[in-house]
Amino acid sequence: MEDNKEEKKESKAPGKDFKRNYGVQRAPESKDMVFGIRPVEELFKSEKEIEKMFFDKGQGNLQDLIREAKIRQIPHSFVPIEKLNSITRKNHQGVICFVSPVRYQKLDNLLMSVFEQGKTPLILVLDRITDVRNFGAIARTAEVAGVDAIVIPTRGSAQISADAVKTSSGALNYIPICREENLKDSLNFLRDSGLQLLGCTEKGGDYLYKVDFTGPVAIIVGSEEDGISDEYLKMCDVRVSIPMTGHVASLNVSVAAGVVIYEAVRQRL
Numbered sequence: 358m359e360d361n362k363e364e365k366k367e368s369k370a371p372g373k374d375f376k377r378n379y380g381v382q383r384a385p386e387s388k389d390m391v392f393g394i395r396p397v398e399e400l401f402k403s404e405k406e407i408e409k410m411f412f413d414k415g416q417g418n419l420q421d422l423i424r425e426a427k428i429r430q431i432p433h434s435f436v437p438i439e440k441l442n443s444i445t446r447k448n449h450q451g452v453i454c455f456v457s458p459v460r461y462q463k464l465d466n467l468l469m470s471v472f473e474q475g476k477t478p479l480i481l482v483l484d485r486i487t488d489v490r491n492f493g494a495i496a497r498t499a500e501v502a503g504v505d506a507i508v509i510p511t512r513g514s515a516q517i518s519a520d521a522v523k524t525s526s527g528a529l530n531y532i533p534i535c536r537e538e539n540l541k542d543s544l545n546f547l548r549d550s551g552l553q554l555l556g557c558t559e560k561g562g563d564y565l566y567k568v569d570f571t572g573p574v575a576i577i578v579g580s581e582e583d584g585i586s587d588e589y590l591k592m593c594d595v596r597v598s599i600p601m602t603g604h605v606a607s608l609n610v611s612v613a614a615g616v617v618i619y620e621a622v623r624q625r626l
Contacts, residue, residue: 389456389519392449397422406457407431408516413438413451422452430538432512457517464508464535464543468550471505478552478573479621482508484540484589485580486610489515493524494611495578500528502618507532508575510540544592547575554593556585557617559607562596570621578617581610 389408391400400407401422410426412419414435426433441449471478481504486492492515499507514536515521522529537543548554552573556562577593579585590596599608599616608616 389458390445390453391456392445392447392453394419394422394450394452397452397454400454400456401425401429404460406460408455408457408518409433410455411436411441411444411453413441416451419451430511455516455518458519458522459517459529459534461536462506462533464506464537464546467506467533467535468547476505477571477625478575479504479570479618479625480506480508480547480552480575481614481618482540482544482547482575482577483514484510484577484585485513486578487513487515487580489518489521490524491515491581491609491611492517493521493526493529495614496521496525496532497528498611498615498618500525500532502622504532504618506535508535508537508540508543511536511538541588541592544575544577544589548592548594553595556590556593556596557598557613558584558590558596559598560584560590560596562598564600565597565617565620566600568595568597570624574621576614576617576621578610578614581607 391397397410407426407429410422410431410433412423412433412435415438423433438451441451441453444453468478468480481495481499483492483495486495486509496507517529517534535543544554550573552575554575554577555568555570556577556579557565558579577585577589579589584590585593597617599613601608607613
């Protein structure tokens with residue numbers, strides 16, 4: 358009986374390890390997954406957005422696909438064959454793609470459009486928000502509140518999958534998402550375009566109710582573990598915090614984002 362228990366534990370381990378290390382659950386029947394060399398080549402020819410790719414690090418006939426992934430700036434990782442097998446038992450030929458259910462927009466084009474419409478930009482920048490449920494909840498609030506766009510990094514962000522869309526109650530189908538290769542360059546671009554960089558942090562700063570949100574603003578929200586990266590926090594023009602008088606040290610990141618977003622809405626009304 359003890360041997361059988363050990364075998365069961367070992368059989369489950371690869372899937373758990375893969376989810377922990379690469380942020381993807383085993384999904385052999387997933388509709389947003391494409392695998393195999395030829396199907397992936399055809400996927401490149403389509404207009405569909407690719408969320409991320411996984412390559413067998415031990416296979417040498419994938420150079421053309423790898424080159425194309427780099428040109429398109431698609432997040433990709435090189436993993437052991439066992440990891441690919443833990444996602445699907447079908448013949449993946451060393452490559453698996455996850456297709457995004459949304460189309461990403463270019464930040465410069467989007468911001469120009471906002472200004473041309475005569476609107477005062479309200480942009481939300483997410484730094485390392487990796488939990489799909491938090492990401493979906495933030496997107497839902499942002500869309501309802503009229504945020505003009507959400508900016509995320511190419512790497513270190515929650516995968517925008519069908520689950521994320523569902524968690525957002527469909528909001529991700531409406532609010533523009535800008536996936537940027539270099540978040541630092543994007544923040545500099547926003548500042549140069551006249552937006553105030555406003556960081557939400559527990560590391561000092563004024564209470565958000567004392568800060569002016571009525572001008573062009575980019576609200577930056579960081580990860581639930583350690584907040585905004587120090588590099589980006591130093592770039593902020595203003596740091597704001599949320600008053601907390603209870604025993605718990607912090608708010609859930611999606612709740613905190615909602616509080617700050619709606620303070621901007623309140624002031625703009």
